[in-house]
Amino acid sequence: MxxxxxxxxxxxxxxxxxxxxxxxxxxxxxxxxxxxxxxxxxxxxxxxxxxxxxxxxxxxxxxxxxxxxxGGQRARRPRPGLRWPLAYRSAAAYDHRTALLAAERALITTRTAELDIVHRPLPLLAAARTGHTLAWLRHGLRAGWTRLRAAQYLAAVRRRENPVAPLDNFVTEVTRLLLGRRAWRRLxxxxxxxxxxxxxxxxxxxxxxxxxxxxxxxxxxxxxxxxxxxxxxxxxxxxxxxxxxxxxxxxxxxxxxxxxxxxxxxxxxxxxxxxxxxxxxxxxxxxxxxxxxxxxxPPLVTAAPASSAAHPAGIRARCHLAPDIPLLVHTGPVTPDRGPVTVVEALPKLYDLHAAFVVPDPAHPHLRELRERAAQLGVHGRLHVLPYVPVDEIPRFLASADIGVLPVHQLPHHQTVLATRYFEYAHARLPVVVSDVRAMAAATLELGNGEVFRARDTADFVRAVGAVLTNPRRYRKAYDRTDVLRQWSWQTESTPxxxxxxxxxxxxx
The missing domain is CATH 3.40.50.2000 (Glycogen Phosphorylase B;)
Structure with missing residues (x-):
C-alpha cells in the first residue's frame, strides 16, 4: 500500500x-x-x-x-520456402516491382497513342512500330514473370498472417514446449x-x-x-x-x-x-x-432518454425515418460471431423494418460483405450504417429505435457475461432480442424486457422481432417494474x- x-x-x-x-x-x-x-x-x-x-x-x-x-515483420518478409520459391522476399520488393510494371505499361500505352497521331514518313513509321511491337512483347514477358512472383508473394503473406497449416501448429507446439511462459515473445x-x-x-x-x-x-x-x-x-x-x-x-x-x-x-x-x-x-x-x-x-440518468423520433441527436433522425417505421439497432463491431448476417437475412421477411448498425469503422471489410448480402436480398435500402457517438450520449442516441438486438453466436466468451451493449439498450429503455447464450438469455427471461431466439436461426429471429413489435410497450415497462437500471448503472458498478x-x-x- x-x-x-x-x-x-x-x-x-x-x-x-x-x-x-x-x-x-x-x-x-x-x-x-x-x-x-x-x-x-x-x-x-x-x-x-x-x-x-x-x-x-x-x-x-x-x-x-x-x-x-x-508484429508485422512476418507479413512484410515472408519465408517462401519450397511452396512459393519465386515469391518476392519483402514487401518493399513486391511494391517496387508491381509499381514499375504499372509505370512501364503506362509509358508503352502512351507510345501507342503517339504512333497513331504523330505523322512520320512511312519507313520511319514502320521502324518505330516494329520497335514498339518488340517493347510490347518484352513488357508481356516481364508482366507475366512479375505477376507470377507477386501471386506467390501474396500467397506466402496470407500463410504468414493466418498460420493454421499443420506445420505451423507443429512449430507452435515445439516453441511452447521449449520456451514455456516465454513463448509469447517468439509467437x-x-x-x-x-x-x-x-x-x-x-x-x-x-x-x-x-x-x-x-x-x-x-x-x-x-x-x-x-x-x-x-x-x-x-x-x-x-x-x-x-x-x-x-x-x-x-x-x-x-x-x-x-x-x-x-x-x-x-x-x-x-x-x-x-x-x-x-x-x-x-x-x-x-x-x-x-x-x-x-x-x-452506463451511468444512470434521472430523466428517461428522449425517445422522440424527431430528436436531432437520435438514431431515427440520423436514418431519416418517420416515427411509424420500425427500426432495430445493433451496436458495436460487426464480426461474424456477433451474428449480423442473421439480422440482414431476416429483413426480407420483416417487410418495412429497418436495421441500423452503429460501428467504430463504417469502412470495415465485414460491413462491405454485409452490404453486398443486403443487395442480393433486395433490402439494401433498409440497411443503415452509422459511426459511433460519444460514450455518454449512447442511451439518448439509441432511445428512438424500437428494438436493440444481440444475435451473437454460441461461443464461450459470449456465454458468461452480459455484454456492454445489453446495458446500453436497457438504459435507452429498448426492448431487446437476444440469442440463447446463457447469461443474456437468463437476464432477459427473468426481467421480461425482450425475447430470446435460437442463435443463427433466422426464422426464430423473425418470430422474436415480430413478438416485440406487436406489443413493445409491454417490454419497455419491464424497466419500470424493478430497480434494475440502478443495479445496472456505473454508479453502482464502480463501487468495487x-x-x-x-x-x-x-x-x-
Missing part, C-alpha cells in the same frame, strides 16, 4: 490496442473508469490509441501510435510493439497505479511497475480482464495464454465483468482472491473498483 501521499494519488488508465478498437473515443470502459477515478479525487491520466476527440473533464489524455514493426512479437509505444510514456509519467485494460496491456503495465520499483517508486497494477475471445490460430492462442500466465500472478488487483469469469480467472491463475466484478454499464483503489492506494482525499 502507498502511504503518506501529500498530493492525490495518480491513476493511469492504460487502454491498449486490444481494448480500443475505435480508439479512445470508442472505449467506453476506459472513459468510465477515468471519470470514476477523477470523481473520487484521484489525479487521472488516460493513455491509449487515437482518436481521442472526446475526453473526460479534468483527465490528462495521451495518445500513442503503436507501429507494427515487430507474438507484436506484444513488444506495444511495449515500445507505451513503455516510455509509463516510465515518464510514473503514476501510483496503472489500470491495465485487457490482456495485452497487462504485460506493459507489469514491466513498467518493475522498472519503477527498481528506481524506488512503487506502482500498483490493476488488471481489468475481459472475456477471452477465440484466437484466429493455434499460434495466437498459445502466445496469448503464455503471456497471460506470465503476468497475471503479478497483478496487485484483478477486476472483471462477470461472476463466472471471476471464478474462472481465480482458478486458472491461482489468484489469492476472487476478482471483483465491475460490469461496464474504487474500493480496490482505496485498498491499494490508501484513503482517498
Amino acid at each position: 502507498t502511504e503518506g501521499l501529500r498530493a492525490p494519488a495518480h491513476v493511469l488508465i492504460l487502454a491498449g490496442s486490444e481494448s480500443s478498437g475505435g480508439g479512445l473515443d470508442g472505449n467506453s470502459r476506459a472513459l468510465r473508469v477515468a471519470n470514476a477515478a477523477r470523481t473520487a479525487g484521484y489525479r487521472v491520466t488516460l493513455l491509449g490509441p487515437a482518436p481521442a476527440t472526446v475526453t473526460p473533464e479534468g483527465v490528462d489524455v495521451r495518445q500513442v501510435t503503436v507501429r507494427e514493426t515487430l 507474438d512479437p507484436g506484444l513488444l510493439d506495444e511495449e515500445v509505444a507505451y513503455g516510455p510514456v509509463l516510465d515518464a509519467v510514473r503514476p501510483h497505479l496503472i489500470h491495465a485494460l485487457g490482456h495485452r496491456a497487462l504485460g506493459v503495465a507489469t514491466r513498467a511497475a518493475l522498472r519503477a520499483e527498481g528506481a524506488g517508486h512503487r506502482i500498483e497494477v490493476v488488471w481489468d480482464a475481459p472475456p477471452r475471445t477465440p484466437a484466429a490460430s493455434r499460434r495466437a492462442a498459445v502466445a496469448g495464454e503464455a503471456h497471460e500466465r506470465t503476468f497475471a500472478p503479478a497483478a496487485d488487483g484483478v477486476i472483471t465483468v462477470g461472476e463466472g469469469l471471476a471464478r474462472e480467472l481465480r482458478v486458472r491463475h491461482r489468484l489469492s482472491a476472487t476478482p471483483a466484478v465491475v460490469r461496464n454499464a 473498483l474504487l474500493d480496490l483503489y482505496t485498498r491499494l492506494l490508501g484513503p482517498r482525499p
